[in-house]
Amino acid sequence: DQQVKQNSPSLSVQEGRISILNCDYTNSMFDYFLWYKKYPAEGPTFLISISSIKDKNEDGRFTVFLNKSAKHLSLHIVPSQPGDSAVYFCAASADDYKLSFGAGTTVTVRA
């Protein structure tokens, strides 16, 4: 049972424009959400996170928005750069020592 869903397997965006990645979850016990970025042949690296007590968290070009009532979060990358081309995973955590991941969205930034 996939409790975290990323319904867009891929996203193509022009360099300098905004990338918006979406994620939905079903488990109301999730109270911490994270985004990871993964390049080929490397493990995922932590990008940004948000606690359920907040609705927005910003770190440089990356902003995560959380809508708890809709059980939806999104990651905005502004402006998109060629180095942002990677697979992005949304993950969620309840108080159980594990992360539940989405299937990932492959972002391609076009020059």
Next chain:
Amino acid sequence: KAGVTQTPRYLIKTRGQQVTLSCSPISGHRSVSWYQQTPGQGLQFLFEYFSETQRNKGNFPGRFSGRQFSNSRSEMNVSTLELGDSALYLCASNPSGGRASNEQFFGPGTRLTVL
């Protein structure tokens, strides 16, 4: 500080065999988690260890097992391999041993191919 290391990086096995994968966490990290990544499925949680104790286990059959040693290094074992076990197996370590909301540091993974 060295990152999470996993050995071997690549492995080819045949159906019915068993395999052991190894993970060395970042020095000082006491929590180690294992995930399976397959195309279209994202990362699926296998298990998490802290101080040699398994604290949580994902929905995988009993053929998948793991353990953690006193130096925090961890191994996972898959017995009676099936074709569907072909995947990238990722290990992650956590600095505080607290809940998974803390940032997890991933290794590069072991690519297992079952023929």
